[in-house]
Amino acid sequence: MLPFGLTEYKARLEKTKESMSDQGIDVLLITNPANMNYLSGYDGWSFYVDQMLIVISDEDQPIWIGRKMDAKAAEATTWLYKDNIIPYPEDHIQNDLKHPMDFIAKILTQIGQSKRKIGVEMGSYYFSALAYEKLKSNLPNAQFSDATLLVNYVRLIKSEKEIEYMKRAARIAGIGMQAAVESIQEGVRECDVAANIYSGLISGTPEYGGDYPSIVPLLPAGKNTSTPHLTWTDRKYTNNEMVLIELAGCHQRYHSPLARTVSIGKPADKALETSKILVEGLNTALDKVKPGITCEEVELAWNTVISKHGISKDSRIGYSIGLNYPPDWGEHTASLRKGDHTVLQPNMAFHLIPALWFEDYGIEITESFRVTETGCEVLTDFERGLIVKDHLQAII
Amino acid sequence: MLPFGLTEYKARLEKTKESMSDQGIDVLLITNPANMNYLSGYDGWSFYVDQMLIVISDEDQPIWIGRKMDAKAAEATTWLYKDNIIPYPEDHIQNDLKHPMDFIAKILTQIGQSKRKIGVEMGSYYFSALAYEKLKSNLPNAQFSDATLLVNYVRLIKSEKEIEYMKRAARIAGIGMQAAVESIQEGVRECDVAANIYSGLISGTPEYGGDYPSIVPLLPAGKNTSTPHLTWTDRKYTNNEMVLIELAGCHQRYHSPLARTVSIGKPADKALETSKILVEGLNTALDKVKPGITCEEVELAWNTVISKHGISKDSRIGYSIGLNYPPDWGEHTASLRKGDHTVLQPNMAFHLIPALWFEDYGIEITESFRVTETGCEVLTDFERGLIVKDHLQAII
Structure with a gap:
């Protein structure tokens, strides 16, 4: 066993x-x-x-x-x-x-x-x-x-077997996210979307099953997208609102978290613009990752992008992940933030979460990655952008 | 809200x-x-x-x-x-x-x-x-x-509104249990049963949705039924094994836990006999409940029944329940056990869990109840007995 x-x-x-x-x-x-x-x-x-x-x-x-x-x-x-x-x-x-x-x-x-x-x-x-x-x-x-x-x-540096479990968890995260994206629409209850997410996360794939993630699916919607840690209610989604989805696949207690933002109907211009900046910053941070770089240098790469667009963010943009139990899937060691001088080494693994929460809305688009010998490998695999459910689904 | x-x-x-x-x-x-x-x-x-x-x-x-x-x-x-x-x-x-x-x-x-x-x-x-x-x-x-x-x-004595939420949670618990009982069979993966349970617990009813329970579904199977707190794997169930199912419905963070035991195929004689003794003890304990009785008197009623059959149990047979967050749905106040002199009052609520764990197997058949003005009201509603999945489902 x-x-x-x-x-x-x-x-x-x-x-x-x-x-x-x-x-x-x-x-x-x-x-x-x-x-x-x-x-x-x-x-x-x-x-x-x-x-x-x-x-x-x-x-x-x-x-x-x-x-x-x-x-x-x-x-x-x-x-x-x-x-x-x-x-x-x-x-x-x-x-x-x-x-x-x-x-x-x-x-x-x-x-x-x-x-x-x-x-x-x-x-x-x-x-x-x-x-x-x-x-x-x-x-x-x-x-x-x-x-x-x-x-x-x-626990900071993972073995090959641990990475294998995290890759399975990442595939399961994608299944949960797909269930969320497919089921979120006007008139659907939040709890029914959460049930579909759970069903995907726990069944997993035909080859390997899902374990319970250390945090339940987080699903703030509408004005509540301005804060990340709300769960769900039995309210029905309305047209022209946004939904944050943060979840993790879990296998053998190893986690790969993933977050996306869905817009039901056409998104507001500012949300669309912000999501593009976020993805630009996310990609720039990922490009920076390789052994020898410090955690704070990864954050700086992100920060340079958003500063250029006049945006600031005072919370960290990532943290070490792996084996965990409720109430948290973060390892509480290395964080991608100013002042963290941890030097990246192969098979460290992080949830990169450059999310932005403003006064009345927020955007989350995140990835889980491991450090490789020469750079980084993104474990999760899901279209990277704001997801618009506007009759035809589109990723922007 | x-x-x-x-x-x-x-x-x-x-x-x-x-x-x-x-x-x-x-x-x-x-x-x-x-x-x-x-x-x-x-x-x-x-x-x-x-x-x-x-x-x-x-x-x-x-x-x-x-x-x-x-x-x-x-x-x-x-x-x-x-x-x-x-x-x-x-x-x-x-x-x-x-x-x-x-x-x-x-x-x-x-x-x-x-x-x-x-x-x-x-x-x-x-x-x-x-x-x-x-x-x-x-x-x-x-x-x-x-x-x-x-x-x-x-929190020990609930308001009418709190009891209403617990009744909803109890109905949701029944939906989750039904999903478990329907899907457990030879060749089915434990994780797929857990996924079905989650789907039921989180969607809830058409009138009200489910919230995340403070404990995940507990599903020990086979020899592991000798211990209560194991979750699930992606192993497939085999014929002639038993499965413990402990879960709770949750609504507005209020819980009603419920446990049942399923036998895949004909149960062993001793398991069948034990489950009958357990239900006799459970019923006797429920009959004892009314305002003015102490917690330890309820346990004594149970204990008298099982002693008569030569069985002893050193763990408590219940605890106060209601509003909660992970990692526990118990309130940590009154327990149904020797030495607990808490006097029962109307709208106290308990999970009555007279489960028995032996060297190589265990039986769990439990109910959630509230104390009424004159006795008790069982909140959960599910056939009370060992459930046999032997081609035709039967409750014994």
């Missing part, structure tokens, strides 16, 4: 231990579900309760600790020995008197790790302020440090 | 302030997206970055603080004055040098709230250990206390 060979998991673990050593960490407590999956294979929707993968510098295998009813999911999806899968009792779930971190601290103490240098993912969604307080009070002799992005940075 | 009238939001806010007063809290910093929505109406997939709703005991309106590009989503979905919607700059996103909590602390200081008694949701998914550290270091004169479930407890 494992999506990668044992060699690949062990290489990931070795790289993680090297980073731990560089950062003076003996014991790494991993709560980010993507990082847990990356190192162990663990895959289940159980991150809504406390769970953890523990990497100890001088131990061969990580230890999985989670809720009792999820232990069999760990047996089914990881490469870990059964002895390294430790369940905590069910009465620790949402109980004021017993916190899973009390149990975990006890285990760490039992196995002689309570006085060591312990790295925790302070900024992880699933490591609450309460979890940290519980750990600290139970392990008074440990020395804690923040290792939020330690494993995320190991 | 608001799903509730202003009077209802204001009543919720008043109850929240009463709880704050009881707990000696002047300023409540709300980061749980369900709690933000409950009090303000805010609805967007933006909880993957720091955001907050601030309730101040002596101020009429809450303050929303979030990312700049999401401010228009707050204008579009909340009842707050524009002045109470405060964006933080885009360069605070995933930036080691600038944390959104630095910005929020500055605002709290500017408006004279930096030396007060501040409640924070320590156990919320989206209030990281790092966020708490940043707040504490920026507000050294504030007095912090844990208010994780303060608003969750205000």
Whole structure:
């Protein structure tokens, strides 16, 4: 059932231990579900309760600790020995008197790790302020440090197999986008378009299926295209409105996001003009990408184009992508923005999202790409431009 | 666009302030997206970055603080004055040098709230250990206390309008379950069943659409029915295996979960027997529900039935449900389990999930219900039993 060979998991673990050593960490407590999956294979929707993968510098295998009813999911999806899968009792779930971190601290103490240098993912969604307080009070002799992005940075450069999964995800993204573009029209409900998108994203292709993306389809319409993160309602689309569609294909938890903008009826001149500028900037940024270039140089290439047209944008134009779980498909490491000096290397992968949101409308046209030996390869494959649904469909 | 009238939001806010007063809290910093929505109406997939709703005991309106590009989503979905919607700059996103909590602390200081008694949701998914550290270091004169479930407890008893949304969600859950039961069969891929479920859950009914549930459809099959939180793959179902289906209908972010178990081909005798015991226990627990009974008494009614058959279960058999966002549709307040002395009151709502997971298989047959004046009303409506897909479909 494992999506990668044992060699690949062990290489990931070795790289993680090297980073731990560089950062003076003996014991790494991993709560980010993507990082847990990356190192162990663990895959289940159980991150809504406390769970953890523990990497100890001088131990061969990580230890999985989670809720009792999820232990069999760990047996089914990881490469870990059964002895390294430790369940905590069910009465620790949402109980004021017993916190899973009390149990975990006890285990760490039992196995002689309570006085060591312990790295925790302070900024992880699933490591609450309460979890940290519980750990600290139970392990008074440990020395804690923040290792939020330690494993995320190991994930930055993808293997060939990871890229293969992202290419599949990109093909699935195209299927979802096609379903959206075909079904958006006057009189159709937003929820029915969302249902069609989901159907495409989850069925995937006849050769490989789709997994759930870490973010649901985002579908702001009309005036709400001025903001990116609204979902859908059961309202019907009207003529002469625009719709943003941001989605991702997902396969084996690897993502390739893609966004397009649809105009129902003839678009306003300014929207049309803006979309052309956006595509010009997008293409210029893609042309800039190659190993040795920094993230901020890619943004600068984009920025030079839009500045020429009198447009400014203060948000980043891209971020590293790959393996992930809700609520985000971004890796939280490299961003394509001013001040990010990350040097591009082959098989880094990004969602390039030079979207523009104005006072009363917005345009999103995005691509997912990987860095190659000499430039970049766009993973997603969909007509790049504003899509007009005006009786006859057209891409402008 | 608001799903509730202003009077209802204001009543919720008043109850929240009463709880704050009881707990000696002047300023409540709300980061749980369900709690933000409950009090303000805010609805967007933006909880993957720091955001907050601030309730101040002596101020009429809450303050929303979030990312700049999401401010228009707050204008579009909340009842707050524009002045109470405060964006933080885009360069605070995933930036080691600038944390959104630095910005929020500055605002709290500017408006004279930096030396007060501040409640924070320590156990919320989206209030990281790092966020708490940043707040504490920026507000050294504030007095912090844990208010994780303060608003969750205000949510415990639903209004008539909330129950109406949950009934719609329950009808949608039935549509999703019907899609699952119809499409599961030998040779069909798990992902294609998941796609059909999604299509049903998101389209909803002709009268009202579906929203995204806070948990994706859970579909463990075969030996993996011994654990509940696995999703799906692109493997094909084989004959003589069982499938657990746990899903929820969602409408206006209100959930009604529902689970059933399907046997492809004739079920094993023990599975059939267990499912009958489970339904007997489920019915007995439902019969027990009425105002004045405690949560643990409902569990005891179930437990008496299964003990008689020599079965034991250490996990809870239900939890409060309603409004929610990923990663969980449970409210984290009342649980149907030993030791929970919460007294049932009309319009509390629960997912009753007396599922049984054994060494090599499991059975899930669940219902969502609300407490009425005299007993309980089951919201979901689907044949209650093990579903056999054996050429002719049958419910046993």
